[in-house]
Amino acid sequence: QTELKTNKLIEQDKEHLWHAMSRYNEKASPMIATKGEGAWFTDINGDKYMDGVSGLWCLNLGHGRKEIVDAAYEQMMNLSYFPLTLSHIPAIQLSTKISELLQGSYTTFFSNSGSEANETAFKIARQYHTQNGNQGKYKFISRYRAYHGSTLGALSATAQANRRMKYDPAVPGFIHVPPPYSYRSLFGENAKNSDLLAADYIEQVINWEGADTVAGVILEPFISGGGVIIPSNEYLKRVAEICKKYDVLLIVDEVVSGFGRTGKMFGFMHSEGVQPDIVTMAKGLTSGYLPLGATAVSSKIYEKFKENGSNNHLRHISTYGGHPASCAVALKNIEIIENENIVERVSQLGKTILGELHDLIELDKVGEVRGVGFLYGIELVEDKVSKTPVSEEFMGAIIAACKNKGLIIGRNGDTVPGYNNVLIIAPPLSSTEEDLRFVVDTVKTVLYQLC
Numbered sequence: 037q038t039e040l041k042t043n044k045l046i047e048q049d050k051e052h053l054w055h056a057m058s059r060y061n062e063k064a065s066p067m068i069a070t071k072g073e074g075a076w077f078t079d080i081n082g083d084k085y086m087d088g089v090s091g092l093w094c095l096n097l098g099h100g101r102k103e104i105v106d107a108a109y110e111q112m113m114n115l116s117y118f119p120l121t122l123s124h125i126p127a128i129q130l131s132t133k134i135s136e137l138l139q140g141s142y143t144t145f146f147s148n149s150g151s152e153a154n155e156t157a158f159k160i161a162r163q164y165h166t167q168n169g170n171q172g173k174y175k176f177i178s179r180y181r182a183y184h185g186s187t188l189g190a191l192s193a194t195a196q197a198n199r200r201m202k203y204d205p206a207v208p209g210f211i212h213v214p215p216p217y218s219y220r221s222l223f224g225e226n227a228k229n230s231d232l233l234a235a236d237y238i239e240q241v242i243n244w245e246g247a248d249t250v251a252g253v254i255l256e257p258f259i260s261g262g263g264v265i266i267p268s269n270e271y272l273k274r275v276a277e278i279c280k281k282y283d284v285l286l287i288v289d290e291v292v293s294g295f296g297r298t299g300k301m302f303g304f305m306h307s308e309g310v311q312p313d314i315v316t317m318a319k320g321l322t323s324g325y326l327p328l329g330a331t332a333v334s335s336k337i338y339e340k341f342k343e344n345g346s347n348n349h350l351r352h353i354s355t356y357g358g359h360p361a362s363c364a365v366a367l368k369n370i371e372i373i374e375n376e377n378i379v380e381r382v383s384q385l386g387k388t389i390l391g392e393l394h395d396l397i398e399l400d401k402v403g404e405v406r407g408v409g410f411l412y413g414i415e416l417v418e419d420k421v422s423k424t425p426v427s428e429e430f431m432g433a434i435i436a437a438c439k440n441k442g443l444i445i446g447r448n449g450d451t452v453p454g455y456n457n458v459l460i461i462a463p464p465l466s467s468t469e470e471d472l473r474f475v476v477d478t479v480k481t482v483l484y485q486l487c
């Protein structure tokens with residue numbers, strides 16, 4: 037009976053549910069989750085797995101936090117929906133809290149996702165420059181390997197050709213520059229401070245394009261989806277200085293790095309003195325319990341939308357953006373992060389885990405082990421000298437071996453064929469020490485066996 041039901045569901049899944057990124061692996065049955073508990077979930081066959089990538093790096097507090105569910109329930113019973121053309125209390129409280137967490141004076145526009153948060157940022161940036169008397173500033177600079185979302189504007193900032201090419205033409209005005217990727221640096225792999233050379237290159241591009249045409253630079257403090265690229269803290273400082281010099285807005289995409297993932301409340305806070313013009317958030321803002329995107333802008337920008345009456349209003353709206361229940365969930369999520377000292381915990385434990393994973397560097401096929409907080413990438417190569425990426429099949433075998441042992445990890449890197457060779461590990465920030473031990477031990481066992 038149960039088997040029949042399961043087979044039926046798999047059949048229906050294959051026929052009717054369009055999976056993200058692909059039509060899934062046609063040969064294998066899709067993994068259908070039925071229950072979650074902390075950092076673990078159970079699939080339809082009753083097998084239990086530790087979620088080593090927090091869903092899509094969003095389930096930061098794990099499954100089943102009753103306080104968060106209660107917050108959503110109470111909010112929905114009290115006020116089920118209300119638009120932000122007007123206002124409601126959870127949105128007011130959350131925007132105020134975000135401003136406090138960003139340690140500046142920020143005003144937030146709410147949407148539903150990371151992609152939308154970035155789209156909103158682009159529109160605000162262009163309108164800001166126009167209202168600031170610089171109508172010609174419309175271009176955005178982003179880095180190769182970066183992922184900023186799936187909608188056409190965010191996809192145009194996403195400098196991974198394979199994700200874009202079937203949907204060309206991209207939105208005009210998006211320019212791409214090399215990432216601060218010292219392991220395979222375009223500025224010479226042995227160049228000292230190659231990440232700073234990558235930062236300086238942005239200045240060069242601003243000059244080449246004409247500073248009076250460039251609206252903003254968008255970047256993640258640490259490239260996550262593009263292979264976990266961790267520049268020195270100086271990199272963002274240098275980029276921030278360059279942006280300031282040319283009146284180019286610094287847009288920091290904290291969709292993955294926000295709310296503790298990197299061992300600071302926000303990733304940009306690793307770089308002392310950096311205060312972004314715009315910060316975009318999603319995922320960790322609600323720990324994945326409900327959808328919510330946020331675009332926080334500094335008072336310098338918001339001022340330009342207050343002046344001269346309705347002509348200067350932002351012509352942008354999102355029906356469900358800032359849904360009362362999503363805002364209530366975000367507030368509870370942040371309260372838990374603060375009360376349980378999650379950020380400090382991630383910072384401390386993160387260093388230990390990275391140290392342990394770093395032992396793997398002695399293996400021939402481990403090119404580099406990178407990470408910050410609870411975000412790790414292990415770059416696999418044929419050998420350390422040629423740095424030739426291992427095959428897709430080899431990556432698949434590692435991931436399958438971890439899965440067989442009950443651990444889900446991911447892979448990422450570049451969409452350039454053959455360069456999807458970085459193992460990704462990003463456990464929930466609330467994982468117990470036992471959970472984390474399991475992650476490290478499993479990854480090490482598998483890599484020592486196969487590499």
Ligand code: PMP
Pocket residue numbers: 092148149150151152154183184185186256260261289291292318319
């Ligand atoms: N920015 C970054 C850095 C992301 O990783 C993602 C999602 N993976 C997005 C933006 C887009 O977020 P969403 O999927 O919620 O639209």
